[in-house]
Amino acid sequence: MRDETGGARFRTGARCIRIQETASNPKSVRGSGLPHIQIVNLNQALNIDDLRRIAQRRLPRVAYEFLERGAEDEVTLAENRAAFERIRFKPRTLVDVSGRSRQVTLFGKTFGAPFGIAPTGAAGLYCFEADIALARAAAAAGVPFVLSTASFVALERVARAAEGTKWFQLYMSKDRAAARALVTRARDAGYEALIVTTDVPVGGNREYNRRNGFEIPFRLNLNNALDGALHPHWLVNVFLRTLLASGVPRFQNVDTDVGGRIVAKNLSEFRARREALDWTDFAWLREFWPRQLLVKGVLTVEDALLAVRHGADGIFVSNHGGRQLDCAVSPIEVLPEIAAAVGGRVGIMADSGVRRGSDIVKALALGADMVFVGRAPLYGAAAGGEAGVRRALEILASEVDRVMALIGCTEVAALTPECLALPEPLPRRPAEAQRAVS
Numbered sequence: 096m097r098d099e100t101g102g103a104r105f106r107t108g109a110r111c112i113r114i115q116e117t118a119s120n121p122k123s124v125r126g127s128g129l130p131h132i133q134i135v136n137l138n139q140a141l142n143i144d145d146l147r148r149i150a151q152r153r154l155p156r157v158a159y160e161f162l163e164r165g166a167e168d169e170v171t172l173a174e175n176r177a178a179f180e181r182i183r184f185k186p187r188t189l190v191d192v193s194g195r196s197r198q199v200t201l202f203g204k205t206f207g208a209p210f211g212i213a214p215t216g217a218a219g220l221y222c223f224e225a226d227i228a229l230a231r232a233a234a235a236a237g238v239p240f241v242l243s244t245a246s247f248v249a250l251e252r253v254a255r256a257a258e259g260t261k262w263f264q265l266y267m268s269k270d271r272a273a274a275r276a277l278v279t280r281a282r283d284a285g286y287e288a289l290i291v292t293t294d295v296p297v298g299g300n301r302e303y304n305r306r307n308g309f310e311i312p313f314r315l316n317l318n319n320a321l322d323g324a325l326h327p328h329w330l331v332n333v334f335l336r337t338l339l340a341s342g343v344p345r346f347q348n349v350d351t352d353v354g355g356r357i358v359a360k361n362l363s364e365f366r367a368r369r370e371a372l373d374w375t376d377f378a379w380l381r382e383f384w385p386r387q388l389l390v391k392g393v394l395t396v397e398d399a400l401l402a403v404r405h406g407a408d409g410i411f412v413s414n415h416g417g418r419q420l421d422c423a424v425s426p427i428e429v430l431p432e433i434a435a436a437v438g439g440r441v442g443i444m445a446d447s448g449v450r451r452g453s454d455i456v457k458a459l460a461l462g463a464d465m466v467f468v469g470r471a472p473l474y475g476a477a478a479g480g481e482a483g484v485r486r487a488l489e490i491l492a493s494e495v496d497r498v499m500a501l502i503g504c505t506e507v508a509a510l511t512p513e514c515l516a517l518p519e520p521l522p523r524r525p526a527e528a529q530r531a532v533s
């Protein structure tokens with residue numbers, strides 16, 4: 096069994112992903128005729144950081160730094176973790192937690208765990224057709240998956256390849272015809288929600304990408320060619336396999352008029368049009384998109400209220416994992432005031448800095464209806480393809496479950512700020528605000 100997990104939800108099943116397929120065992124890497132050359136025992140990864148370390152070993156510097164690092168001096172990147180760590184639990188004891196559940200209901204659907212996979216562009220750098228691997232792993236775990244506009248696999252193929260709840264993240268073009276064409280594709284492919292990312296009017300200042308030559312258009316230089324050669328597992332199983340299966344990686348969802356190749360110059364022109372977007376574009380989208388519509392990148396009460404006023408069904412409280420504006424506040428710090436202002440009226444998603452189930456529980460207790468992870472599943476993808484993503488989700492789910500038991504909580508709806516000791520007092524929550532939007 097290769098890259099298979101089987102078994103019950105969140106159980107990886109396979110003790111070890113058996114991916115050693117050599118010339119004597121010619122069941123080669125699907126679609127490429129190339130052999131796999133490494134074995135990883137995913138069960139030895141006990142937490143997300145273990146998966147990160149495997150990913151770091153496997154990936155060339157250019158790919159690892161694109162995944163791992165943050166904008167400018169990485170103040171926000173570090174603070175996303177530190178802000179979680181400053182929050183402590185106030186556990187209740189002698190509570191019967193034997194019948195606990197980590198399920199949540201959101202937008203009329205019940206999910207197996209209170210977290211989902213955030214959109215990550217260029218995920219195909221981390222395993223072959225990573226967008227499909229992520230979507231399938233999310234489906235197996237019963238959690239939502241958000242496909243990025245900047246995926247290497249076309250949104251229609253991802254929709255066909257995986258069951259489960261799929262949402263589409265939109266990098267909206269100011270050009271209405273281009274935006275309409277992409278949104279229509281997402282609607283026709285059956286994506287249940289549209290997540291409009293608003294915190295990228297311009298690209299964040301990621302100096303490491305420039306140092307590594309990882310910019311759009313991508314230019315192969317001696318350093319990254321050598322780096323690739325020094326990481327043969329990645330070179331064979333990800334890079335060459337992708338090249339043989341579908342040619343030079345393309346952002347398959349980007350309007351073909353502007354060109355989707357990562358080596359194409361005019362892709363940066365497509366991105367440039369984003370800086371002219373404002374709430375009137377969102378209002379236009381609201382008229383046009385018939386299903387759930389969410390705004391990603393909200394960090395203030397003012398914008399949360401504007402999102403409500405413009406008909407959003409939900410918001411993502413997010414600083415893009417510290418990849419955009421350095422020194423931006425961390426979502427977990429502003430979540431209480433945002434939940435106090437709009438909780439119960441729209442669905443509140445939170446992401447940025449989540450590496451442990453305890454982080455997820457903290458965000459839920461502070462008003463999130465669902466928590467999202469960006470890097471964590473990609474570490475899994477780099478460590479072991481779809482099985483690695485499943486392992487990441489399994490780790491997070493079991494950590495959520497354990498923390499809920501240890502704090503004496505039997506259901507997600509019972510997670511409230513009273514479960515926590517906070518560094519600062521909370522804003523008052525209006526009486527009408529409720530937890531889940533169902």
Ligand SMILES: Cc1cc2nc3c(=O)[nH]c(=O)nc-3n(C[C@H](O)[C@H](O)[C@H](O)COP(=O)(O)O)c2cc1C
Binds near residue numbers: 162163214217415449
């Ligand atoms: C490699 C990578 C690519 C990303 N690409 C996108 C993207 O295409 N669209 C988007 O809205 N957010 C993108 N994000 C941000 C994530 O959706 C999410 O907000 C962030 O990763 C959460 O922080 P975490 O990585 O600490 O969990 C990306 C993040 C990473 C790490």
